Amino acid sequence: MSLKVKDLCNIIEDFAPISLKEDFDNVGLMVGDREASVDAIMTALDCTMDVIDEAIEKNCNMIITHHPILFKKPSKITMDTLLGKKIIKIISNNINVYSAHTNLDSVKDGINDAVVNILGFDKSSILAKNNKAVKEAGIGRVVELEQNMTLKELCDRVKESFKIQSLRYCGDEDKKIHSFAVINGSGQDFFEEARKRGVDCIITGDTSYHYVSDYNEMNIAVIDAGHFGTEWPSVVVMSKKLEGALHKMGINTPILVSQNNIDPYKFK
Amino acid sequence: MSLKVKDLCNIIEDFAPISLKEDFDNVGLMVGDREASVDAIMTALDCTMDVIDEAIEKNCNMIITHHPILFKKPSKITMDTLLGKKIIKIISNNINVYSAHTNLDSVKDGINDAVVNILGFDKSSILAKNNKAVKEAGIGRVVELEQNMTLKELCDRVKESFKIQSLRYCGDEDKKIHSFAVINGSGQDFFEEARKRGVDCIITGDTSYHYVSDYNEMNIAVIDAGHFGTEWPSVVVMSKKLEGALHKMGINTPILVSQNNIDPYKFK
Amino acid sequence: MSLKVKDLCNIIEDFAPISLKEDFDNVGLMVGDREASVDAIMTALDCTMDVIDEAIEKNCNMIITHHPILFKKPSKITMDTLLGKKIIKIISNNINVYSAHTNLDSVKDGINDAVVNILGFDKSSILAKNNKAVKEAGIGRVVELEQNMTLKELCDRVKESFKIQSLRYCGDEDKKIHSFAVINGSGQDFFEEARKRGVDCIITGDTSYHYVSDYNEMNIAVIDAGHFGTEWPSVVVMSKKLEGALHKMGINTPILVSQNNIDPYKFK
């Protein structure tokens, strides 16, 4: 059974309705033609040039990313800017680009929940409920541990689960962790909510010094596993989930997880 | 001598510096590649689908318009929207799009001055001076007639000069016009300035009922020759001006004024 | 039975509650004294100087207009400004001025519905529902035609129904119209809503070039019958409706539709 871009949009949005997105966000079909048929799909965290080149190379005319390529609306689409180059390359190669971002973060069994499972836990509660949502949804999850872990053990679990070599953290390695919040991507906007929930630790990415310094002083550990680190594993999970959904409908359109979409950060 | 997009940008911006644009405006290279060479240029008031098709048909890989195609920044570039369709068609056909808008309006010998000349007058003063401008520039011109005209005569002059079949106006046909303001495009924001200058008539486009009703009551005639009507003739003039400038530099890149860019309004 | 200004206000507001007005609007008794008795009523679209003079001449001490005379609140009431002149003349001649604007537009059987009937149709649905309204109300109506009309036929119907000599439109004359939206006055704010409703044509006034150019490209015809053109007929209808209501209450206060309130626009 062949697959059109519009069908793919519907399948994704059945699972993660656009209405769940945060107000600031921009999700859905970013570039392309709903009526085009989908030959092969590449999934990635970001629509980098490397990902576009890889899609061209592997004849994927559909790229699905978590981060919206048009998060900042362009006033120019020229080779003078990175975004202009990307849009020109995408369109010149008849590629369709779709993004599912904060809607996919917050929906039940979406990225937030995937992160919790990847860390080896299956029970969690929503940190910041989306009150407008028709479905149970919200940003961030809180995990209450049946058995306490030390901060060191939780750091190791994060490195191992997210398959990352390095991370940054604050807090005493022997600190007892009974409950933690996990907010994939940039989670600082939800730190206060997590503090009010009384968590011992917050796992997220893109932390900045003043937050970490204050939370460290408030004896709340922070594990910064990186924006890429905390989200890439769930992108892989979501790709498989989508693949499964397509197969159930008898659709065998290949889904390739990008190999070129790597964390730009290196540790030294 | 071959011509690159960046050369063309410089030539235009030497004449009408981007710094002269109004704050709300978006001018310059809209879509494309500065380093691309220019095979042939199509000029138009707007980058409509018809103009894009005509450019493709006539192998013009450079479209110069007065109205910026990216006046509203797109949050999506898909076939769902008119703007998305245009951008996809432009990029898919390797076309570069450049816009010179309020900078070209207000610069000396730019569109405002062209409109005055097209109407058969050669002396005018700037209506709303651009105080930040390095060059003498501003929006709208005021013409003091050596010999009064009646409103009827001025209407006929407008129709004849702008080659339009119909126009809308308010005021008594026999009204004596000693001085008038002309603001090509949508000029209502400058009506108050024109009233303070004591003009007898204002020539512009896109007028709306409440303004015309009030100005009519204030015994200031208004001639609405249409946004397209008041700007298309100057687009032709500006094309010739550009052609002259290129020829002076030994550049023979063909410049075709679009034949398909017509006024969407019809009178019945 | 004599009629006081306050009685008239109540009668009008029973039919078109002030609560139905759009947030930006200013309706109700604009100038005058609730306790004054009403000798004779003049109705008009706008409280122009001509209408005021006519009211004085015909001893109407009550003017009811659709457009609020105090839409812009005056910082000065002097003979230096048109609005100042009007207010001074109204008060100097003991005239009361009442305006029913967007409340009268949107109420069931108000101006929007009157426009639909004047065009010869009796069934329509509300284009933009007023969710705060206690009564079924909203701006603009959508008419689904039982039998398609061509754009040419619809233009002719508009000219004939609204008794206007000229109008402006865009779109192919032979275009099949199955459904159209009608927004009396300035309707551009509701174009997007109409597009989403899938109408083939929009009838309104005060259109501007960029909207008409885009909607023309999106194959949605636009008939600009003028702000005055689309509203004057309903003012006449509403006057009769008010007259009927007064008569039912045994009130024979004369209601004169202004003869001097004419469209300031002339076509040439």
Place this chain on the structure above:
Amino acid sequence: MSLKVKDLCNIIEDFAPISLKEDFDNVGLMVGDREASVDAIMTALDCTMDVIDEAIEKNCNMIITHHPILFKKPSKITMDTLLGKKIIKIISNNINVYSAHTNLDSVKDGINDAVVNILGFDKSSILAKNNKAVKEAGIGRVVELEQNMTLKELCDRVKESFKIQSLRYCGDEDKKIHSFAVINGSGQDFFEEARKRGVDCIITGDTSYHYVSDYNEMNIAVIDAGHFGTEWPSVVVMSKKLEGALHKMGINTPILVSQNNIDPYKFK
């Protein structure tokens, strides 16, 4: 020599240019006709109903007030509101109303300087300079006493100079006052400026508890002689100044200081 309203406006604005007004203010000809001739002038602090009735009674067709009658722009001019009643009575009786407010406060030898003189002092410096002003101007004056006064003595001087029976103050009666600031009307916005200037006392009107409590604690005395109290004497001075100017031009138009414009506050 007869006097037109426009002449009077020019005379006043020569002395206190409109450009000196604070941004929030609204000064100049409020209601009336520039071309009307001035039979007799009534001056007052406010255009109260009593003042209007007095003007009518004394055949003054010109009222000059310090406080602008149209400080709040009316959305309705009906007998339902106090402002509506005033405007209707003014216009119905062919009265012209002019206001000179913060421009007259801040200009050299304007109201601020008059207040200083009325208090018996002739040297002062400007408290808050108007940097946009072409003339030396600004709000509030600071007086450096050659000989210290006690707060009690300064209070008595204020009561005596402004001819008021009661005032409110804070601070120790025996407190030595070397310098004080005086801001006629409502001066709290300039308290911080006065504190920075190191004054021992601030004379103004319309003070509120939190300011007075804090300034009292900061050992800065405050004398609240009332908005009316601090401004009425200067209105009388300004009337005489205007009368003098008119006489110099051979204009004998009578100027009557209102007798009915009294302080609404009574002490008990």
Place this chain on the structure above:
Amino acid sequence: MSLKVKDLCNIIEDFAPISLKEDFDNVGLMVGDREASVDAIMTALDCTMDVIDEAIEKNCNMIITHHPILFKKPSKITMDTLLGKKIIKIISNNINVYSAHTNLDSVKDGINDAVVNILGFDKSSILAKNNKAVKEAGIGRVVELEQNMTLKELCDRVKESFKIQSLRYCGDEDKKIHSFAVINGSGQDFFEEARKRGVDCIITGDTSYHYVSDYNEMNIAVIDAGHFGTEWPSVVVMSKKLEGALHKMGINTPILVSQNNIDPYKFK
């Protein structure tokens, strides 16, 4: 039974939930330590330096005020500013400061109701309902008199009830008062609401000239008994109420009403 700061906070907030506060307000524990035990409590309207000194002198390590000391958030806490001095002195002397402001104003049997009772009336309705409130609450009360009073009588009642020597008022002493509104503190924001309720008089503090002049002209009397005047009596009542509540719980922590918190205003 000993009392901790947190217990006191709970007791107060059970009676006047923080959720009842106006949006602009800042209530609750201002300075100090929830876990500290309360030796003795001093209540006052404001946390002036005198009150702080008195608390130190009388070994009160808990000050409860109506007006929040941190109404304006400090950017500096130094001896350069009055607020800095206060905070430094409070902290240096281990004093805890709590404020219950607009929540205590608006709650049933709170300050508003206390004011009504102090004036000798027991029935009143809420002037401006707090629609978000879980409890019946709102700002200001309206009293319908069974027997009319003259304005003179009501002024005397206010002076006598609030134990103040002087007050300011507007309106005719013989004016019949059937209903009045009372808004303790600064009530001008609620004058319009009171006018709509048709009251004959408004009792409040911190009035300013333009309001009083207009309301005087609208024949609505205003009694300005002072911000301190209208609130201090209720502070005393609230202190007793708190004392009663503590005693019921077997808590005998002494509560001293400040003797040094006096009205900074003096009349002369």
Place this chain on the structure above:
Amino acid sequence: MSLKVKDLCNIIEDFAPISLKEDFDNVGLMVGDREASVDAIMTALDCTMDVIDEAIEKNCNMIITHHPILFKKPSKITMDTLLGKKIIKIISNNINVYSAHTNLDSVKDGINDAVVNILGFDKSSILAKNNKAVKEAGIGRVVELEQNMTLKELCDRVKESFKIQSLRYCGDEDKKIHSFAVINGSGQDFFEEARKRGVDCIITGDTSYHYVSDYNEMNIAVIDAGHFGTEWPSVVVMSKKLEGALHKMGINTPILVSQNNIDPYKFK
């Protein structure tokens, strides 16, 4: 010669005038008493609890930090919040706290210049000039290398100069660096300025994924040496500079660089 807090403030502000601060910033004497004498000074990047305890322990009654403790103005000063605890401890122990932030960053030979010197370079130009400054000042410096370095070499130089064990970076290790920008602390607001200056690399702290991903794609290397990492060394330099200045004035007040102010981030 003894030193008062006010003298110290003057010495610092002579070098780094408060007028150089960015608009959003809050610098100067944060907590304390200008008139207090300074026994000993502790310098730190941040006024953490550890630093306060260390100051108490080492009898330093003056803490000078780069980051202002009152960057966020407190609405409560209680033990419920970290900031409340700090302020209470500072005041309870008679400690004065001073902050020199973006004024000290941008002034010539301030922190920005210190960072350049610490990295082993002595020539640089200002990245973002402070146009309001009386002194040559601005945020960020640009270093043009006489001899290119590889990105690897520059990373090593940063680690070695700033004495940090780990850092994060993006870009190819062998990338040739001819010029780089350095913005101590959080520099992302100035990335665009650096890009326009054509630098090959940006050294700063607190970077976030989307910036680093884009700049990596734009082939501009980023070295994130940490907010603490890029600023602590200059704090030490500035302490010595202050010490030098004091000694020159014959003031021997001890200056201790905090030993407890450590980077909260740890790498794993």
